[in-house]
Amino acid sequence: MLRNILFNDAAFEFVKVFLEWVEAFFVIYLIGYSTFLFVAVVTGSSSLYKKRRQEKLKNTINRDYFVPISIIVPAFNEEVTIVENVRSLLALDYTLYEIVVVDDGSSDATSQRLIRAFDMKPIRRPIQRKIMCQSEEFIYESVSGKVPLTLIRKKNGGKADSLNMGINACRYPYFICMDADSVLQYDSLSKIVKPVIEDANVVAVGGAVRPANSVQIDRGRVINYKLPSNVLACMQVLEYDRSFLASRILFDKFNGSMIISGAFGLFKKDTVIAAGGYDHSTMGEDMELVVKLHEYCVTNEQPYSIKYATDAVCWSQAPERLIDLCKQRKRWHLGLFQTMLKHRKIFANPKFGAVSFVSYFYFLIYELLSPFIEIFGILTMVLAFLVDLINVPFMLLFFGIYAVFGSILTLTAFFARTQTIDLKISPADTLKAVLLCLFEITLLRFVMAWVRATAFIGYKKKRLNWGRIERKKINLK
């Protein structure tokens, strides 16, 4: 009936043909995504099981002094968490490292709290400017802890600028970038350097970032693991396992990682400096750096490899309010857009091999464009409904199967992770994971698609801010 009112025969025919094309596109699109998801989860899970077996059968190399590491902690208005976090860094199970905190012109007492807590002394330290960054206002040092601690207070310039200052000031050949409100697990450094010991060509290693909401941590050790009581945070735990953990393990198999989280990554200093350091002008400076490293190494014919250490763990607070999650995802999406645009040279470029034809292509279609494609899909469903060209029961069945498929893969990734690192999951948490994974894939995913699709509205205004969200303190004992 509605069809007759809205469309004449010619228009109806056009819509029919249009919908047939849309259907064909979505069949291919979904087969592609489902296959990727399946391969990623199977590869990720089997890698985790293999790693567990290797650990049990002593296929390990734990040396805490082979690779000297500088930990760079960029901080902006972190007075609440900074002291506790530096304390947790000082308690890491590693011998040869230093900590460099870069205060990016905070308006609170971030620097003062550190100075007081660690008996830091002012010093005029020359810094070799290998990468451009804002100038320092003062420098403090302390050797009262297990390893040297440096505080550099500089003019405000953003997170990338702070990291560049840290790179200029740090002494060791490898550096770790992390967030000031994250906590590294006690063994994270010895785990993240393993790929460097195993392969001389490693220029970067990504660590595994896990939501710490409701997790109790004592001196870097998890003493009580629970799924977050907050539903939103809990869904993110599941999402992290499926989307980040599994897909990054898969990309790792062919040196195709394009993201190392800004919350925890290890880099070879010389190569990063040669590539130009962090880019001040993008929101996703972490992804931009990794893509830049690919481009730099391939262009200069430098053998390289970018690895992912699934067992090097960093605990970070996931946003618990929807508004904060939206802010975070908008930021990530804009960062992705800027990076893809800046390094478009990689697209369909045979010189870059799998990085171009698998990783870049995946990020373009299934990350950058996916929110638009998904919203377009919903709109065409509405159109098909209006012209009575949709089989509603079949559509619901298809959607249901897709949701179950996604949920089971999510659970597979979740159980693979928790089992392989011997985390005890209570029956209540197991039930929670089973129930929430359905909501995550059906509800949260579409909300996030909308958020990401609208990320570009007003993006120029927030280009260089720190993108702060309300976070709770990590439960440190």
Next chain:
Amino acid sequence: MKVEILIYGYLAVCVAMIIFNIVCIFLFRHNDNQIVLYSNEFKNRITRHIKSGTVDDGHAQYLAKKLRRARNLMAFDVTLGELDAEYHDEIKSYIREMTPVFVELTRLYSHKNEIQAAYFPYIIEKYRLFDSENAGVIIDSLYELIKSPSLYSRENALHAVYSIGNSKYVIRALEIVNGNEFYHNKKLITDGLLSFTGDKSELNSLIWEKMDEFSVEMQTALMDYIRFCGGDYDNEMLKRLKSDEYDREIRFSAIRYFGKYHCDDAYEQLVKFVSANDEGNWEYEAIGAFALANYPCERTVDVLKSKLGSRVWYVRFNASQSLERLGLEYADLLDVFDGDDRYAGEMMRYRLDRKKLFAKGET
């Protein structure tokens, strides 16, 4: 293609994944339970034998049969670890009596998949299952593992060889690593050699005999090991320090050696390295400047002061560090602070300020 087929395909994958998850959960639990079970069983049997003072053939056969499975070997590892703490001497003689079993297992595990293959050499090293006298029969199996593409197999096998304590075996193992196509971090070699349980001076002599046959990477690893071992090799190191026929990495290693062990004969060459203003080879200057801290005299101070104005950051940094290590104070460095070179003054002042502030701290 009909969409229904796609849906059935999805469903099949879902069912397979559910089965996979359930099987994994049960398998893990079952394995953990089995390890506890076998560990208790091994404990009872071994304790019985230790207390009775005799080991019967039946026990050896039982062990040879059970330890073929990696899971049981893990249980055995747990048991031995616990008993070793309580009955150290008895466990030592028990291991000796069980040698035929371990010989068989070494061969067996060397042919298993690479994860399991890496495990047995770990056990060999941990409990010193073999020594120089009885390792001849298994050494070839360890050499085979050193050729493996798996870093863990290679590294565990190397450690097993170091634990045997025979210098010749170690040299042969190093030759195999040297000939391998796989990357083996040189720090692992240096560190591993330090755990060698035999006669180190005999090993070091053999290393020097063979040194030039190894790759540059291996030579620097061995020279670093020698440096950590002790300072009895001035002549060999001097030869490398002075001759430009050697690769620069080898010469850097020699400079570091003389930075640790004072040798009058090396001094002129070190000064020569540091005084050269060759920016293309600034590493000689930088490492040399660091080494000169071990040669306190007026000339050293003058050479290092002249390097505070170097265009290369690392040279300035190391020169200032060495001047600080030589014990110079503000008054001794007035010419640097009053000079035209701002960078030299800044670097030196930083070192001295730091030393003053953290009198008890690190370097």
